[in-house]
Amino acid sequence: MSKLLKVLALLFAFALVVAACGNDDDGGDAAPAPAATEAPAPAATEAPEPVATEAPAPSPDDGCGWATDGDMRGVDKENGVITIGSSQPFTGRAAVAGEGLIAGIIIAVDEINANGGIDGCTFELVWEDDRFEIEQMVTNVRKMIEQDDVWGFVGTAGSQAIPSTYPDIEAAGTPLWGPVSPADQDIQEVYLTNPTRTEQGRICIDYFAEQGATKVAAIGQDNELGEEAFNAIDMQAPVHGMEIVAKEEVEVLSDAVAPAVLSVIDSGADAVLTALDGTQNGLVLDQFHEAGFDPLVCSDQGSAGAGGQTTVGLAVPEAADGYLGGLQGALPDSDMEFVQHWLAMWEAYDGPGAGSLAPNFSLQTYSITRAFFELWDRLDGDYSYENFHATAEAMGDDPILIPAMPVLACGPLPGGHGCASGAGIAEYDAETMSWTQVREFLPPAS
Numbered sequence: 070m071s072k073l074l075k076v077l078a079l080l081f082a083f084a085l086v087v088a089a090c091g092n093d094d095d096g097g098d099a100a101p102a103p104a105a106t107e108a109p110a111p112a113a114t115e116a117p118e119p120v121a122t123e124a125p126a127p128s129p130d131d132g133c134g135w136a137t138d139g140d141m142r143g144v145d146k147e148n149g150v151i152t153i154g155s156s157q158p159f160t161g162r163a164a165v166a167g168e169g170l171i172a173g174i175i176i177a178v179d180e181i182n183a184n185g186g187i188d189g190c191t192f193e194l195v196w197e198d199d200r201f202e203i204e205q206m207v208t209n210v211r212k213m214i215e216q217d218d219v220w221g222f223v224g225t226a227g228s229q230a231i232p233s234t235y236p237d238i239e240a241a242g243t244p245l246w247g248p249v250s251p252a253d254q255d256i257q258e259v260y261l262t263n264p265t266r267t268e269q270g271r272i273c274i275d276y277f278a279e280q281g282a283t284k285v286a287a288i289g290q291d292n293e294l295g296e297e298a299f300n301a302i303d304m305q306a307p308v309h310g311m312e313i314v315a316k317e318e319v320e321v322l323s324d325a326v327a328p329a330v331l332s333v334i335d336s337g338a339d340a341v342l343t344a345l346d347g348t349q350n351g352l353v354l355d356q357f358h359e360a361g362f363d364p365l366v367c368s369d370q371g372s373a374g375a376g377g378q379t380t381v382g383l384a385v386p387e388a389a390d391g392y393l394g395g396l397q398g399a400l401p402d403s404d405m406e407f408v409q410h411w412l413a414m415w416e417a418y419d420g421p422g423a424g425s426l427a428p429n430f431s432l433q434t435y436s437i438t439r440a441f442f443e444l445w446d447r448l449d450g451d452y453s454y455e456n457f458h459a460t461a462e463a464m465g466d467d468p469i470l471i472p473a474m475p476v477l478a479c480g481p482l483p484g485g486h487g488c489a490s491g492a493g494i495a496e497y498d499a500e501t502m503s504w505t506q507v508r509e510f511l512p513p514a515s
Contacts (some may be wrong), residue, residue, distance in 0.1 A: 080506075103283075132189040133150070136283055141452055144220060151193070153194055156234075159198035163199055163227070164201075164245035165425060168427065169429065171196055172418060173437075175421065177296075187442060208266075213347070222245045222246065224246075224325070224438060226249035228293075229249045235256055238258050246437070246444070247260065247261045252297055255486065257486075260479055263397040266371070267300050268345065268512075270302065275305065276365075283311055284314045285314070286341050287313045292322070292419075294344045302316065305514070315333050330356045341367075345368070372446060373395060374429065381502075387450060399432065405482050436474045444469060
């Protein structure tokens with residue numbers, strides 16, 4: 070074969086191969102390559118709902134005020150401190166009593182703090198000297214509420230001044246636990262841990278009757294203190310068929326007691342109920358003695374200072390001999406274990422009022438403050454005023470028992486905030502300079 074024919078044969082064979090395979094560029098009949106298929110997109114999934122978790126319930130492990138909702142006056146949860154207040158006649162004409170009164174509160178506060186406090190809380194006491202002056206006490210209470218931010222008040226004394234503080238106490242809602250011997254005025258914030266002066270006066274008259282007295286007189290200040298004595302004599306003398314022969318008034322803080330004394334002497338009374346301050350009582354005793362007039366004389370505990378020298382130390386011994394005082398609690402020389410426990414602390418105490426000649430008042434406020442701490446322990450970490458009142462007003466079913474005090478069984482208003490019922494009577498012996506309880510803690514005769 071010629072060279073030309075060989076070339077033509079090769080070209081023909083190549084054309085056949087190309088026709089059989091087709092041409093990718095000219096869109097021949099060759100089966101198209103299968104189209105690429107995208108993987109289906111995964112179905113959209115919603116984010117899972119967060120599982121609701123409840124905050125852990127408050128517990129005592131959370132510390133001071135663990136069950137107290139929000140901020141509360143006088144409750145420092147962060148530092149575990151509760152601030153309480155008291156106003157006392159630390160100087161002035163009632164200083165002998167005031168020194169003992171503030172010392173008793175301080176002793177109780179120091180004791181509870183030394184023992185670790187209550188439910189994670191320790192206590193800070195803010196106190197002010199009111200000098201036995203009404204305006205100063207009101208100023209003190211306002212200052213402690215507005216500046217010191219006290220939660221409440223404990224053991225405030227000064228019966229003629231305390232009611233003047235009630236408007237501020239009610240406005241702030243600050244409880245007043247255990248004011249010393251005021252009248253019961255059915256105020257939500259005020260809890261009386263001692264029998265009222267009216268009740269003590271009635272019990273004095275009961276004792277007069279037991280001693281055979283038939284003619285009774287009263288000398289009282291021209292204020293609520295005196296009114297309570299006059300109410301007592303009006304209520305109780307008829308119970309015993311006694312004749313009321315005189316009711317005399319003396320100005321507050323005045324030493325001019327002679328007109329009242331002379332009227333009582335002229336009345337021929339064989340028993341006299343007084344509602345005066347310690348200085349006035351001392352003057353009355355002296356003037357009765359100088360006149361040779363020797364009736365039974367009885368005062369409520371606050372003005373008698375039963376158990377100490379508050380009044381009898383201001384009178385000549387012969388005039389004070391046989392003087393009678395209402396008794397709101399145990400005498401400081403009692404051999405009961407509770408009193409001996411207090412006495413050991415009193416003898417070791419070197420703070421404000423340590424030199425007081427009236428340890429009876431220290432025992433009284435120590436007992437009042439111990440009762441307050443017992444009630445505080447029952448609040449179970451909820452220091453709202455609402456819970457305090459609810460807990461205090463339920464004490465009728467679960468009384469607080471402080472051995473040196475009458476049983477405390479507060480209840481709701483009206484009437485329920487007079488938590489103690491009944492008083493004793495103590496008699497002073499000038500020769501031994503001591504007091505003896507001569508009548509048990511009993512309610513007035515009816």
